[in-house]
Amino acid sequence: MRKNYQKQMPLMITSIDHPHATELEGISQILDANPIIYEWVLQDLTRNVTHTGAGAEGMSAEQVVRAAIIKQMEGYSYEELAFHLLDSVCYRGFCRIGIADKGFQKSALCNNIKTISAETWEAINRVLVAYGQDTDIEKGKEVRIDCTVVSSNIHEPTDSTLLWDSVRVLTRMLGRINERFDEIDISFSDHTKRAKRRMLGVLNAKSKKARKKQYEDLLKVTHKTVKYASNAVSLLKVHPFSNLSLSATAQGMAEELKEVIRLTYRVIDQTTRRVIRGESVPSGEKIVSIFEPHTDIIVKDRRDTFYGHKVCLTGGVSNLITDCLILDGNPADTELTDQMFDRHKKIYGHYPLKAALDGGFASKPNLTSAKGRGIKDVCFAKKRGLKEEEMCRSTWVYKRLRRFRAGIESGISWLKRCFGLSRCMWKSLPSFHSYVWASIVSANLLTLARKGFSAT
Secondary structure (H helix, E strand, O other), rough: OOOOOOOOOOOOOOOOOOOHHHHHHHHHHHHHOOOOHHHHHHHHOOOOOOOOOOOOOOOHHHHHHHHHHHHHHHHHHHHHHHHHHHHHHHHHHHHHOOOOOOOOOHHHHHHHHHHOOHHHHHHHHHOOOOOOOHHHOOOHHHEEEEEEEEOOOOOOOOOHHOOOOOOEEEHHHHHHHHHOOOOOOOOOOOOHHHHHHHHHHHHHHHHHHHHHHHHHHHHHHHHHHHHHHEEEEEEEEHHHHHHHHHHHHHHHHHHHHHHHHHHHHHHHHHHHHHOOOOOOOHHOOOOOOOOOOEEEEEEEEEOOEEEEEEEEEEEOOOOOOOEEEEEOOOOOOOHHHHHHHHHHHHHHHHOEEEEEOOHHHHHHHHHHHHHHOOEEEEEEEOOOOOOHHHHHOOHHHHHHHHHHHHHHHHEEEEEHHHHHOOOOOOOHHHHHHHHHHHHHHHHHHHEEEEEHHHHO
């Protein structure tokens, strides 16, 4: 049976004289001061459970939240997290794991932590922002806004490597189907070695003509593999299996295979258009990974190309990240200004008095709109034709806000270096959103704990 928190504290060492242990104790106090967090997480953990009073006890919501925070703070894999929750007295105490308890397997940690939705993480962050406001750590009167990119966990994409990925994944899935079902026999040829040779031939080709020849054969091999997979889907759909369990498994594997086939056709289409026909394929129509198909192509400042999602962050004087917006595609910063200000009002109940933004947000309409919302001083890091006296009440205020804005750059760097925000290691778009919010919540908890100790 699930619980939202431990009713009775298990036997454990209560105090450790170390700065990191002190920080964890501060985080623990903040979590305990906001028990609604555990209630929300419990709802996620029991969303698909019919009888909540039956079954094994498992991890409590409190333990799941605390384990997720440790994972993001330390950058552990699930296997490393399982080890440290067994080995570390400090982490066992923080996660409320008693001396007699055996800890948790990596699979249990993974399943439970990834069950927490992005909406729940965002709601937790709103609670932390309110806690910061109540304790006078962050009032939300001065904000700084900037964008960054969180990369997906994919390799550098090229058309040839995407085609090779498609061939080897489809072939592997066909092999698993043959191993799983004795009642059917899917005949197919394994072209993975040939596809790999053609992929390497593309990468090492010394002329455009030689490269195109390699691509043509690689496309031919991919078409053959897709045909095998399509035949397998048809067999799985119509074959009369001996029991319902096998039939359900077959239908599930058929759907997975259909999704990979769909993505493979997209790769074939963009390769044919770009390489064979010489067309220019817009970035919005491209697919850069069959494993993370949600990944966007983000070109930053016309020089650097990233593969992931654009994220817009709002920070305050305390370096608390008060808001985060994960975007689809690569919209211009100028399109986000009003939205971020309105989200700030929704969180705090009022617009900020002063705002410092990156130069990409600068435009005359954005300045006029911000002033119309009652924001007295608006500083864009690059003026882009705007005058300082139009943005702020004085040159001194403009220069101070411009220096203040630079602080969010260090905050973003801290998130990427210490909380894993540079690259999302979780699979699928919903998990991407959850990962980003989990990193931000963990960072905010540490910020609040440190600010709380400094205030006392």
